[in-house]
Amino acid sequence: MDRLLRTFPGLSPRRLSRLAVAGLFALLVFAGPTLAAQRPSLAMLDMLQPGQWEVRDRDLAGGRSRICIESGRRLIQIRHMREACRSFTVQDTADAVTVHYTCPGNGYGQTSVRYESAQLVQLETQGIAQGLPFNFRAEVRRVGTCTS
Template sequence: MNNIFRLYALPGALLLSLPAAAAKPDGDMALLDSLDRGLWQLRPTGGSAPTAKICLGKSASLAQIQHSGLACAQYVVRASANSLTISYTCEGHGQGLTIIRKETNRIIHIQSQGIRNNAPFSFSAEGRKIGPC
């Protein structure tokens, strides 16, 4: 009976490990590269936080808005034509998980949560390109 379990357990364990192996560090960020460059307005959804503006030059900065300007290790968890999930770690400053959903090259939706300055954060925002930087 133990041999039969081993025979079926090994392929099952290999199948469970496939999604983790499929995600690549610094993987496919084509969705971010397809966004229009320029000045973007980030309007929080479901809260009373103020509207923010970001000059989109380096598109990877959208993945770590709460850790802006820091050199963080980013890991693409899932990527498709219209959605991107990125996990990132900023050594000594915290980490986060961000989901970006693209409506058009000028409209996106961002959900992000993580730890910044030893405190949790969570936000949702709509991003719209509003002009040049």
């Protein structure tokens, strides 16, 4: 503190204390709400129930498949399910997430998931898998527990 007071001769210890308090107050006022509002990344996906989910392709009449997921996070890479990919979160709100991911040597994708309930989401994904483009929109609904 002595060094600071020597550097700024017109600065008294009392004035320095006031500046410190004002700075702390400004930090709490402006950064406090942001820090308090933070939640785990992609928390919406963690609200989805594990189990068997039916994927209904919205662009293909009658196009349906079933997948077993232990976490809603698995829906992000629905076209690269078994790949180890790097991801970047583009949007993360209480009812929607968008994630861009890159799978070295096997393409990339960007997936948006919109939450309707713990058993129903809307999914849109597009990218490149195995050298081919994909663009996929689906309703994804939990239909029960996973079968062995």
